[in-house]
Amino acid sequence: MLEDLRKVAVEGFVPILRDESTKILQDLCNKNQPKNILEIGTAIGYSGMIMLNASKDGYLTTIEKNEERYALAIKNFDEGGFSDRVDVILGDAMEVLEKFAENNRQFDFIFLDGPKGQYVRYLPYLKKLLSVGGVLFADNIYFRGLVKSEGKIAHKHRTIVNNLRLFIKNLEGDMDLNTQFLDIEDGMSISKRIK
Numbered sequence: 001m002l003e004d005l006r007k008v009a010v011e012g013f014v015p016i017l018r019d020e021s022t023k024i025l026q027d028l029c030n031k032n033q034p035k036n037i038l039e040i041g042t043a044i045g046y047s048g049m050i051m052l053n054a055s056k057d058g059y060l061t062t063i064e065k066n067e068e069r070y071a072l073a074i075k076n077f078d079e080g081g082f083s084d085r086v087d088v089i090l091g092d093a094m095e096v097l098e099k100f101a102e103n104n105r106q107f108d109f110i111f112l113d114g115p116k117g118q119y120v121r122y123l124p125y126l127k128k129l130l131s132v133g134g135v136l137f138a139d140n141i142y143f144r145g146l147v148k149s150e151g152k153i154a155h156k157h158r159t160i161v162n163n164l165r166l167f168i169k170n171l172e173g174d175m176d177l178n179t180q181f182l183d184i185e186d187g188m189s190i191s192k193r194i195k
């Protein structure tokens with residue numbers, strides 16, 4: 001089913017996790033066996049199923065803004081037999097994160113894969129939502145290599161690139177988080193909340 005989903009995503013131009021990133025996410029969930037997972041950016045449920053498959057007792061809360069993808073994700077989770085282990089939320093991630101933080105929700109694994117220009121804005125909320133010992137995994141942090149490039153950045157990408165640079169700087173400077181950066185595919189960060 002995962003192979004089929006990958007095909008559907010590629011054909012419909014839905015951006016989903018690349019191969020190496022998928023393996024890393026799978027390994028992290030296998031190793032940490034999270035019970036309460038939060039995902040920002042469901043798309044059609046591909047990465048969600050990877051996490052649910054790898055985390056035997058994991059429950060996934062996942063946020064998607066696009067109505068069509070949200071509906072398709074629900075259908076796919078259903079067909080995959082995961083409907084009782086997932087809550088797919090239709091909405092803007094920032095609004096949902098604010099609400100979760102107000103309600104003191106806690107997650108032991110967070111996969112950040114929503115709008116790249118917003119990562120830095122989400123970070124304080126994600127940190128609040130991440131339990132001590134939990135892991136925050138963020139994809140696309142080097143955004144097509146542009147974040148590490150020393151050249152001039154085209155106007156259309158400048159805000160995303162600047163925001164991602166600030167996101168990385170904030171992760172580096174946060175002593176409550178132990179962060180590892182991986183220069184694989186589009187770049188990833190793995191942060192463990194140590195206090």
Ligand SMILES: C[S@@+](CC[C@H](N)C(=O)[O-])C[C@H]1O[C@@H](n2cnc3c(N)ncnc32)[C@H](O)[C@@H]1O
Binds near residue numbers: 017048
């Ligand atoms: C890279 S895709 C997610 C891929 C998915 N995690 C996977 O690997 O299968 C990013 C998703 O974030 C959604 N998105 C964009 N802005 C959003 C927002 N403000 N709030 C929630 N979701 C958003 C997009 O519609 C898109 O489906």
